[in-house]
Amino acid sequence: MRLTFYDKLFASLIVVFSLVLFTLNLQLDAGSAQRYISVHVDNEFVMEISFDESTDKQVTFPFGRDGEHTAVMEVAEGRVRLLDMGRSLCPNAICSDTGWISRDYQSIVCVPNRIIIAFSEQQEDGMDGVDGVTH
Secondary structure (H helix, E strand, C coil), X not given: CCCCHHHHHHHHHHXXXXXXXXXXXXXXXXXXXXXXXXXXXXXXXXXXXXXXXXXXXXXXXXXXXCCCEEEEEEEECCEEEECCCCCCCCCCCHHHHCXXXXXXXCEEEECCCCEEEEEECCCCCCCCCCCCCCC
């Protein structure tokens, strides 16, 4: 099977178009100065943190049946990560092994403890920022 001139042209256009979109995505992502991270525990909104590139802090939040446990989230240089909770609370530690997240499409999920840490584009008031809920 031989590639024709039009096959090569089509493949080249797809590569160029992909590179342009990738570069545009990086440029648009770099332009957002103020960011928000939202924390949900057991499908309930717990807190939201506003931060930028210069923010460097550790934030604690409760989780568990009656909030008997505490998780620590670290925010530094425009990135977020969940610190290790110990093997007794999170046996596989996948959430802390996720490491730093810095892009809007990334999130940290701890399934055993029902914790979700994700970026949000605007400040939420309770659960008003949710578009839909599935039961």
